[in-house]
Amino acid sequence: MTISVAIASAMSDWAAEFAEWTARRGTRVAIDPPALLDRGEPHPRSTSGKISANGSCELIATRDGWIAVNLARATDRSALDAWVGQHDTANPWPAVRAAAAHRSSQELVDLARLLGMPVAIVGEVRSQRQALQSIVCGVRKLERATFDVLDLTSMWAGPLCGELLTRAGASVTKVESRARPDGIRLGSPALYKRLNTRKLQVVIDFESAVALNWLRARMVTADVVLTSARPRAFTQLGIDTETIFDGNPGLVWVAVSGYGWTGDAPDRVAFGDDAAAAGGRVDWVDGEPHFHGDAVADPLTGIAAAVGALRALDQGGGVLVDAPLAVIAADVARRSVQTPQ
Secondary structure (H helix, E strand, O other), X not given: OOOOHHHHHHHHHHHXXXXXXXXXXXXXXXXXXHHHOOOOOOOOOOOOOOEOOOOOEEEEEOOOOXXXXXXXXXXXXXXXXXXXXXXXXXXXXXXXXXXXXXXXXXXXXXXXXXXXXOXXXXXXXXXXXXXXXXXXXXXXXXXXXXXXXXXXXXXOHHHHHHHHHHHOOOEEEEEEXXXXXXXXXXXXXXXXXXXXXXXXXXXXXXXXXXXHHXXXXXXXXXXXEXXXXXXXXXXXXXXXXXXXXXXXXXXXXXXXXXXXXXXXXXXXXXXXXXXXXXXXXXXXXXXXEEEOOOOOHHHHHHHHHHHHHHHHHHOOOOEEEEEEHXXXXXXXXXXXXXXXX
């Protein structure tokens, strides 16, 4: 894959900071940015065009612009009837394109948000805030000879963050749900292996009170907790940031999300391709957006989140590091010299 100047610049900066931090800790660890952008498995489609490399996301023209529609899950396809009156879940794209052509981008995104579908307006997120925000939730804990990481993430961005932290010397425990294992375990097995092999792996039943008590206890003893679920998912489990930080005031909680742990969109669903489009990280060809890379917001967020975790540890912790896919994509897009035609 050809890497744009903007992506190369961002990843080079983050890789340099990662190497500097690990050098101060005793062993300099170099990151090869292009390797992080490679899923390690061939896709039937190229990584440039209106259809994503994995085929689940498409850039679609609306009455007044462009949206990215990601039908990554069975639940997204089952919501199509309520979203655009589409009953053919086997080949929904022609009808989705036809329906979108007569409706506004905002109308489509607002309804998709209510239905829990990952749909975004191309370029809707502007880089008006720091790509990573540290929200003070506890107090500093400066003495850490080693650091223990609890990885509750799935897919690409969060697990990549955890993998990079193993390279920085962390002991990382990956926790998966017995009922809903990490989606890339079967979907992208080579990527799953690359991101998770060096972690201790634990499978628990999230409906078990005993398992949830164990999870809360581990969150209170960890130095770093990595998450990629929305805040309401933790509320449903009876877990909230305030209680966890009360018990573990020096914690670094890294929250990977679509649009931010805080703000006006913590409930919005996003995956790498639609989040990249939301952040404007697309190529414009003859006035039309094309995907640039394979779910590129994921690896960008993975390395950014790892650097954010190391920064927070260096400063003593006691913070939640907010790492939204779309905002990080927007930050990278801002560096680009490309402009829409």
